[in-house]
C-alpha cells in the first residue's frame with residue numbers, strides 16, 4: 001500500500017479531497033499533551049507509548065514481510081506468482097534449460113528473469129518433466145491463454161516469444177523448431193518460451209498487444225492435430241479454446257531431429273501447416289498478470305529497500321511523538337520512525353545548546369522573572385530571532401503572572417508556545433495541510449538563492465511524490481546559471497523523474513516553464529516541480545522573471561493548483577531571512593522549505609522565519625540524502641528541538 005508522505009498516512013491514491021484529510025497531526029495531540037502535562041509531561045501517553053511502540057514495531061515487521069517473501073500485493077493470482085518463483089528456483093526447470101541447451105548448441109543460457117530491464121524470460125519448457133512444473137512455468141510465461149497444450153518430456157511444444165513494451169507486446173513468431181530466443185528490444189517485458197521440438201513441428205503464434213487492447217495478430221495456420229503420444233498439459237485455465245500441439249513422431253534416436261539438416265525443411269513445412277489460430281485478448285492479460293508480479297517483487301526488493309528498525313532509544317522517542325499525535329500504531333511506517341530519528345539527531349546541536357540550559361533554568365524552581373530572562377537569552381542565541389523571542393517571552397510572562405508555573409510544567413508550556421507560533425500562519429492565510437491534489441496538475445515553483453539546497457530539495461520532493469503515488473515532472477527553468485540544469489538533471493535521475501529542460505544558452509526560463517507545463521498536461525502529471533533562478537543581476541530582474549513565470553503558469557495552466565515555495569538554508573540563521581524578504585516580495589509565496597537543519601545550532605531560525613515572514617514552513621531538510629526531507633510538523637519539530 002502506498003504511504004502518502006504529504007498526507008502522512010497510508011491510503012489509496014484516490015483519497016485526495018481535503019475533507020478526507022486528517023487534522024494536522026500537531027493540533028489535537030498538542031492540546032491533549034498540554035492538558036495532560038499540567039501534572040507531568042504527557043503522563044497518559046508516557047504510560048501507553050511503550051505498548052504503542054510494541055504494536056508499531058510489530059506492524060513495521062509485518063510491512064517488511066511481504067517484500068521479503070515477495071508476495072504479490074494485488075491483481076495477481078498467487079498461484080501464478082509462486083509459479084514464477086518456483087520456475088526460477090526449481091532445479092528441474094534449470095535442468096530443462098540445460099537439456100534444451102544441449103539441443104540448441106548455439107543458444108546461450110538465457111536467464112529466466114531479467115529483473116533490471118523488467119524482462120521476464122522463461123525458456124526451454126520442453127524439458128519440464130512433470131505436469132506441475134510445466135504448469136508452473138507455463139503460467140509464468142502466460143501461454144495458458146493461448147490454449148496451447150504443452151507437451152512434456154521430449155515432446156515438441158510451440159515456441160512462443162512474447163514481449164510487452166509500454167505500448168505493445170508481441171508474441172514473436174516461431175519459425176523453427178530450434179530454440180531461438182531473440183531478445184526483444186529493451187524496456188520490454190519479454191516472455192519467451194523456446195521449446196525445442198525433437199523433430200516435431202511447433203505452431204507459430206504471433207501476438208501483439210497495445211495499451212488498451214490485445215490481440216493475437218496473426219495465426220497463420222489453423223488446427224493442430226494432436227496425437228495420443230502428446231502429454232498435453234493445458235496451459236490455461238482461462239482460455240476458452242485449447243489447442244494441443246501436434247506430434248507426428250518421436251524419434252528414437254537420441255540425436256535431436258532438428259539437428260539433422262535433411263529433416264529441417266520438412267519440419268518447417270509441417271510447422272507452417274500446423275500453425276494455430278488463436279483469437280482472444282485474454283492471453284495478453286494473463287501475460288501481463290503473470291509477468292507483473294515478478295516485476296513488482298523485483299521493484300520492491302530493489303527500490304523499496306525498507307530500512308531496518310530496531311527498538312532503540314530513538315525508536316521509543318519516535319513512537320512517543322507519533323503516539324502523542326494520535327497516530328495509530330498500525331498506520332506507521334519504518335521510514336516515519338527513521339525520519340523522526342534523523343530529525344532529532346539533526347536538531348541535536350540546537351537542542352543541546354537549548355535544552356540543557358533550559359533544564360538548568362526551570363529546574364531551579366517555579367518559573368520566575370529572572371528565569372524568563374535567561375530563557376530569552378537562550379532563544380536569541382539559538383537564532384530564534386528578536387521578534388519570535390519577544391513573542392515567546394511575552395506569552396510566557398503572561399502565563400507566570402496568572403499562575404505559578406511549576407518547573408515540571410515550564411518546558412511543556414514553552415513547547416506549546418513554540419508550536420502555536422509555528423502554526424500561526426495557518427490560522428488565517430494558509431492551509432495547514434500542504435500536499436499535491438490527486439488527479440490534478442499541481443505546479444510548485446521553487447525559489448531561493450543559489451546554494452541553499454534548492455536543487456536538492458526538488459530532487460527530494462520528486463522522490464517523495466513518486467513514492468507517495470503521484471506522477472511527477474521537473475521543469476529546469478533556472479537557465480541563468482549554466483550548471484543549474486545539469487544539477488537538476490542529476491537529481492531527476494536520482495529520483496527517477498523526467499526533467500524538462502532547454503539546453504540552449506540564455507534560454508528564456510518562461511519558455512521552459514511553458515514546455516514543462518505542456519509536457520505535464522499531455523502526460524497527466526500530478527506534480528510539476530519548477531526550478532527557478534536563484535540569483536539575477538538585481539532584485540528588479542529577479543522580481544520580473546518570477547512574475548513572468550507566474551503569468552505563464554496562470555495562462556497556460558489556469559486550472560492548476562499553483563504553489564510557490566521558498567527554500568531557505570537554516571545554517572544561515574538570521575542572515576537567510578534578509579534574502580527571504582526579497583523573494584517574499586517577488587513571488588506570491590505559499591511557504592518555506594527549511595534545509596540543512598542537521599549540523600546547525602541555529603535550528604531556532606524556523607521560529608524566526610514564521611514570525612518575521614508570516615509564512616508557514618512546509619518541508620524541512622535534515623541531511624543530504626534523498627530521504628532527508630519531509631513535510632513539516634510543528635509538533636515533531638518542537639519535540640525534536642526540546643526533548644532532551
Ligand SMILES: Nc1nc2c(ncn2[C@@H]2O[C@H](COP(=O)(O)OP(=O)(O)OP(=O)(O)O)[C@@H](O)[C@H]2O)c(=O)[nH]1
Nearest residue numbers: 449450451452453454455456595596621622623624
Ligand atoms: N547537510 C545538509 N546539506 C544539504 C541539505 N540540503 C542540501 N544540502 C547540500 O547543500 C549543497 C547545495 O545544495 P544545492 O541543492 O545544490 O543548492 P542550490 O540551492 O540548488 O544551489 P545551486 O546548486 O548553487 O543552484 C549541496 O552540497 C547539498 O548536498 C540538507 O538538508 N542538509
